[in-house]
Amino acid sequence: MPDGLVDAFWEYERALMSDDVPALDRLFAPGPTTLRGDANGLLVGHDQISAFRSGRGGAPQRRIVQTHVQTxxxxxxxxxxxxELERGGRGQQTQFWVRTSDGWRVTAAHVSVPAPAIDTRIWRVIGDPLVAPTGSGPLDGESVAVKDLYAVQGQRIGAGNPAWLADARVEPVHARALELLLEAGASVRGITRTDEFAYSLAGTNAHYGTPPNPKAPLRISGGSTSGSTSAVSLGHATIGLGTDTGGSIRVPASYQGLYGIRTTHGAASAYALLPLSRSFDAVGWVTRTPELLRQVAEALLPAGPRSAASELVSVPGLTAIASEEVALVVDRYAAEHGAMRESWDLSDLPDWLQAFQTLQAWEAWQERGAWVAPRLDELGADVRGRFEAASLIDDARAAAARRLVDEAGARIRELVGDRVLMLPSAASVAPLIGEGLDAVRTANMSLTCLAGLAGLPALSIPRSTRAGLPVGVCLVAGPGRDRDLLDLAIDLG
Incomplete structure (x- = not known):
């Protein structure tokens, strides 16, 4: 046994159990090549490892039951x-130690702990299945992760808030969209987490945590269809049923490398779906393949005529809203597929976004204000702030916003015409957990509000940056052209 190694190992263990971050930092080797991995991802470099330790609030309590040293x-x-964890179950910790001039230091470590029976960051209720199919059809064998806004017969709608869940009734029927999926042969795997009342694009629920993002570990999952997207990304379900008001399908699909569609406003039934803002709420879903994305549409969207392939157009002024690494991916994809570059007058876009957010907020307060007002302290800080701002919007301001929304929608539909617009699905790659999100939200909504203002279908196609992080390229078409977009996504590959 090398001299001093055992003492260093136990010094590390004591520091870990007491959450002594300075001691843990000292016992891990400095430099950019030190590694620490677990089921959530790999941290590379001492700085990343230190930042992780500082923000996690300590490790699970445990005791060492065996040690093995290979010299x-x-x-x-x-x-x-x-x-052996205090909460039960056994795990393992593997460390590679190196003697330095300052003593023994860990240069690489991997930690494993027992997997939870249910990851409550993703799921509120889960079964095997939770609801069996009621028919047979194109979705035979597929499984659905249902965003916790849709009625599931015999269950409550939780809407991402435990106080709301406690007050909620047991639903007497399925939401119509879910009913159609069951009739087409799909089963329900479970009910998944959402941001509170779907009023966020981050997925960082203050009560239940942030669902994991397996395509970009240690980064946010994106919301508000966060749990359903993570469930599909992890392979727990094949279809993530969600909603998109201001980007809540497109943003998580982009962050997690999935296909996702926001349908034409009103095209898919919103019956027994808890609303946020009825002027903008749209049914949507995520899948791992474009073929399954289209199969779901066969169940949820009305039949209609299909159009021939359309001219693709990209707008540099929109792409420039995104970060450089995202813009590069979108520009390259547009060029590869022959998209025409076109200059649009975007000087009104900030006003359009403000009108969108004002009307959305006013409608959200009309829907939830009576319940939320005496319970603001039971909301996460970000959602609370939005509801507090919403409570100050009077009817006259909302009416003015609605007029501008109508004008903007008409203008956007005119600009898109019978073509297909290509733009970023989200303005950046998924931010790291703990990073400030206000600026990211504004940039995201400057892009995502266009489809919402005009009630248009929008489909996110997964790509990746040079560093391997997921990015979404968004296709937007005229109203009712959802199936055209779904066919195009398959053709583009």
Missing amino acids: VDDDHALVIAVT
Whole structure:
């Protein structure tokens, strides 16, 4: 046994159990090549590891039940410890230690703990299945993760808030969209987490946590269809049923590398769906393939004529709203597929976004204000702030916003015409958990509000940056052309 190794190992263990971050930082080797991994992802470099430790609030309490040391030489050794968690179950910790001039230091570590029976960041209720199919059809064998805004017969709607869930009734029937999926052969895997009342694009629920993003570990999942998107990304379900008011399908699909569609406003039934803003709420879903995305549409959208392939157009002024790495991906994709570059007058876009957010907020207050007003302290800080601002919007201001929304919608429909607009689905890659999100939200909604203002279908196609992070390229077409977009997504590949 190399001298001093055992003492260093137990010093690390004591520091871990007491959450002594300075001591843990000292015992991990400095520099950009130090590694720490677990089921949530790999941290590369001492700075990333230190930031993670500082923000997690301590490790699960445990005791060491076995240790095994494999000595490489006097200055290098592998230590594997079997752990027993206070909450139950066993795990393992593997560390590679190196002797330095300052003593023994960990240069690489991997931690495993027992997986939870249910990841409550993703699921509120889950079954095997929770609801069986009621028919047979094109969705035979598919499973649905249902956003916690849709009525599921025999269950309550939780809307991402535990106080709302406690007050909610047991639903007597399924939401119509869910009913149609069951009739087409799909089963319900479970009910998934959402941002409170779907009033966010982040997925960082203050009560239940942030659903994981397996395509971009340690980054946010995107909301408000956060749980359903994570469930599909992780392979827990094949279809994520959600909603899109201001980007809540397109943003998480972009962040997690999935296909996602926001349907034409009113095209898919919103019966027994808890609303946020009826002027903009739209049914949507995410899948891992464009073919399944289209199959879901066969169940949820009315039949209608299809149009021939349309001219693709990109607008540099819109792409420039996104970060450089995202804009590069979108520009390259547009060029590869022969999209015409076109200059639009976007000088009114800030006013359009403000009108969108004002009307959305006013409608959200009409829907939820009576319940929310005496319970503001039971909301997460971000959603509380939005409802507080919404409570100050009077009818005259809302009416003015509605007039501008109508004007903007007409103008956007005119600009899109019978073509297909290509733009970023989200303005950046998924931010790291804990980063400020206000600026990201504004940039995202400057892009996503266009389809919402005009009631248009919008479909996100997954791509990736040079660094391998997910990015979405969004296709927007005229009203009712959802199926055209779905066919195009398959053709574009």
